[in-house]
Amino acid sequence: MAPDPISRQTARQSTWHEVCRAFHLVDRTDLTVVHEHMPSGTAAQPHTHDRGRQFFYVLAGTGTMTLGRREVQVPPESGIEVPPRTRHFMRNDGDDDLEMIVVTTPRASGTPHVRDRPLGRDRGGLVVGSHLRQTRPSDLAAVVSFEEAMDTSPFLGQGGHDWHEQALQDPDLEHWVLVDRLDRVIAFGILVGVGGGDVVEIRRMVVAPEGRGQGLGRLLLRHLLEHALAGPRVRRVWLDVSADNTRARSLYRTFGFVEKPPPPDATLLENGVYMEWGDTHRIPSSR
Ligand SMILES: CC(C)(COP(=O)(O)OP(=O)(O)OC[C@H]1O[C@@H](n2cnc3c(N)ncnc32)[C@H](O)[C@@H]1OP(=O)(O)O)[C@@H](O)C(=O)NCCC(=O)NCCS
Structure with missing residues (x-):
């Protein structure tokens, strides 16, 4: 049987860093698709996925993706791929909320690998x-x-x-x-x-x-x-x-x-x- 359509309203929701929200549109072991909502001034923690390859597609706002040593601006209607084992994190430096779709395959299992680093280096100067x-x-x-x-x-x-x-x-x-x-x-x-x-x-x-x-x-x-x-x-x-x-x-x-x-x-x-x-x-x- 074909799956039913799903929306932000009907999807399972979760909250991270208190104010960021995730709407889980597809939640399977071989694929996840999440609509992420990140208010202005928020940032994910730097982490890597052992196997998961990801694609971040920005719908509204502008994201700043740190990918390894690079920092990339991701404006609306554009996206960026994150290969497995690549340290990365998205942040929203802009004034507007950041809305994006994050596709991961296979699913990132367990807690992403987060490394503690001194504040200064972690936050790029x-x-x-x-x-x-x-x-x-x-x-x-x-x-x-x-x-x-x-x-x-x-x-x-x-x-x-x-x-x-x-x-x-x-x-x-x-x-x-x-x-x-x-x-x-x-x-x-x-x-x-x-x-x-x-x-x-x-x-x-x-x-x-x-x-x-x-x-x-x-x-x-x-x-x-x-x-x-x-x-x-x-x-x-x-x-x-x-x-x-x-x-x-x-x-x-x-x-x-x-x-x-x-x-x-x-x-x-x-x-x-x-x-x-x-x-x-x-x-x-x-x-
Ligand atoms: C004291 C304090 C404000 C210094 O801030 P910091 O960010 O650690 O210091 P910086 O990295 O800017 O280092 C500045 C200088 O402090 C000294 N310093 C820093 N860490 C040191 C250490 N572990 N041992 C000895 N001197 C040290 C050095 O003179 C250094 O200069 P240098 O880099 O040219 O050698 C901070 O360590 C702190 O908050 N300590 C606890 C609270 C406190 O003691 N406040 C002061 C009393 S009100």
Whole structure:
């Protein structure tokens, strides 16, 4: 008996990455056909299929396919073939939703082979594509998760969701996130005293644990310092850092921060070291 026609409305649906939807039009061991819906700013995880050969055909929006080392734009009414054992992932950098048909033969069995890689390499040059923007309440889950990571909270003072929510309301604070090209939070930083005074404190900076050691700390610090120095009256930028936080101390030193006895107005961490930025230094680049 010939199969009945099937549509998006009648097909089995599944959801991935919370907002992306898949409508399973053909679901057989030798062939699958899926209508994928990817909202703007979403991306699949890089993966390979051992046996499955795929074809992605874009109906609406424009997809960006990373295929091995290549990156290809796939506009509407065009498609791209993905051979077996080729690392790939589709993302939607555009403003519009991406609608596409994905044909796989034979069916990709089990979980696709996903390899964990450091953030920077996985995302194709994070340092190049990322920028600073003001933190939104919806960013706080990421912010708090970075603070709670191993090798992080002992170096920080207070934190947590409520603390950050209050910080967002505080007119004396500037709360910034560093985001990648898909607006995913990869680091954050807090400045105090930027509202026209002459002293600015870099209260906190934290990079996503999986992104550390790849130059993001330098990039974030350069942005924060530029914001701190944007005030016309600013003559002192300072921070405090745990004495045993070797990584951060060496980062600050390379930027021209110098360890000094703290002035009376500075409140430090329990084992904090006071560091001040000397205006004779240029701000180093993030490389
Ligand atoms: C400290 C921190 C912000 C640095 O960010 P990062 O992305 O890891 O640092 P970068 O890759 O940009 O490296 C910048 C510099 O930091 C230093 N550094 C980085 N990793 C280091 C390590 N494992 N050991 C020693 N120094 C290190 C180096 O001086 C490096 O400069 P170089 O690349 O020229 O050698 C980040 O590691 C972090 O979030 N740590 C936890 C939170 C924290 O300690 N925050 C600071 C106190 S508020």
